[in-house]
Amino acid sequence: MRAILPLLFSALLLGSLAEVTARAEAPPDFQKDVLPVFEEKCIRCHGGKRRGGKLDMRTLEAMLEGGDTGPALKPGNAKKSLLIELIHYKEMPPKKEEPFITPTELEMLRRWINAMPDKT
Numbered sequence: 001m002r003a004i005l006p007l008l009f010s011a012l013l014l015g016s017l018a019e020v021t022a023r024a025e026a027p028p029d030f031q032k033d034v035l036p037v038f039e040e041k042c043i044r045c046h047g048g049k050r051r052g053g054k055l056d057m058r059t060l061e062a063m064l065e066g067g068d069t070g071p072a073l074k075p076g077n078a079k080k081s082l083l084i085e086l087i088h089y090k091e092m093p094p095k096k097e098e099p100f101i102t103p104t105e106l107e108m109l110r111r112w113i114n115a116m117p118d119k120t
C-alpha cells in the first residue's frame with residue numbers, strides 16, 4: 001500500500017493537470033461563457049424591445065444576420081467582426097453606459113469568434 005500511494009497520487013495530479021489544460025484550450029461556449037456577458041452588458045439595448053442599430057444579440061443567428069451595418073460577427077475572424085471592432089474602439093457599450101467589457105472578456109469573445117467554423 002505504501003508503495004502504491006505516491007503512484008496513485010501522481011496519477012490523480014496528472015489527471016487534474018490534463019483537465020485544466022483541456023479546459024484552457026477549449027473554445028468559449030456561447031450559452032455558458034458568452035451570453036452571460038452580453039446579457040449583463042449589451043442585451044438591454046440589443047434584444048427584446050430595444051434594438052440599437054436593429055441588432056438583436058440574444059442568439060447567434062440574429063447576430064449573424066446583424067443590424068443596419070450588416071452581420072455583427074464574422075465566423076472565424078474576430079478582426080473583421082463589427083461587434084469586436086466596436087468594443088475594441090470603446091464605441092459599444094456607448095460612452096457612459098457602464099458596465100464596459102473587460103480586456104479578459106474581449107479576449108474571450110475574440111477566441112469564441114475565431115474558433116467558429118467559417119461556412120462562407
Ligand code: HEC
Nearest residue numbers: 041042045052053055067068069070072082083092093097
Ligand atoms: C445603452 C444602450 C446600448 C448598449 C448597452 C449597447 N449598445 Fe450597441 N448600439 C446601441 C445603439 C443605439 C446602436 C445604434 C446606433 C449607433 O450605432 O450608435 C448600437 C449599435 C451597435 C452595433 C452596430 C449595429 C449595426 O448593424 O449598425 C453593434 C455591433 C453593437 N451595438 C454592439 C454592442 C455590444 C457588443 C454591446 C455590449 C458590449 C452593446 N452594443 C451595448 C445601443 C447600445
